[in-house]
Amino acid sequence: QVQLVESGGGLVQPGGSLRLSCTTSVYTLDYYSIGWFRQAPGKEREGVACTASSGGPTKYADSVKGRFTISRDVATNTVNLQMNNLELEDTAFYYCATDLLGDSTCKLTEYEYYGQGTQVTVSS
Numbered sequence: 873q874v875q876l877v878e879s880g881g882g883l884v885q886p887g888g889s890l891r892l893s894c895t896t897s898v899y900t901l902d903y904y905s906i907g908w909f910r911q912a913p914g915k916e917r918e919g920v921a922c923t924a925s926s927g928g929p930t931k932y933a934d935s936v937k938g939r940f941t942i943s944r945d946v947a948t949n950t951v952n953l954q955m956n957n958l959e960l961e962d963t964a965f966y967y968c969a970t971d972l973l974g975d976s977t978c979k980l981t982e983y984e985y986y987g988q989g990t991q992v993t994v995s996s
Contacts, residue, residue: 874898874985876968881990884958890992892953894968902926902944905971905978906951909986910964917967919980921953928976935961958994965989 880892894906907922921942923930930942941954951968969983 874970874972876970876985876987878966878968878987878990881966881992883993883995885996886958886960886994888958888994889954889956890958892955892966892968892990892992894951894953894987895949897949899972901949901951901970902946903974905973905975906942906944907969907978907980907983908940908942908951908953909967909969909983910962910992911967912961912964915964920966922978922980923951924976924978925974929978931978931980933980955992958992960994962992963994964992966992 875898876896878894905924909917909919911917920933920936923942939957943952967986967989969986971984
């Protein structure tokens with residue numbers, strides 16, 4: 873069983889920043905492509921950022937380009953999502969995900985395994 877654990881969510885004002893983290897004690901995340909997804913109430917889940925395995929390329933949804941940055945911390949076995957200049961529309965439940973595949977690229981579409989998620993609320 874893949875056990876991805878997200879943290880770092882919370883309440884922030886518009887224009888503020890949060891950093892989400894995804895980790896697991898079961899696998900070495902650097903070996904696999906990892907995606908960050910979000911789902912707002914009444915909306916479909918959407919991919920916002922992903923990173924290919926072993927420092928490969930990253931991708932971002934148009935809605936977050938220039939504001940969100942995905943990165944790996946190999947020492948702590950963590951994949952982070954730095955979110956800056958947050959907007960009301962960024963309010964959602966955020967999940968990290970993986971297929972446990974060592975891809976040279978990554979995708980913003982569905983993965984096989986998801987964590988439990990963390991809530992991000994942007995509100996004034």
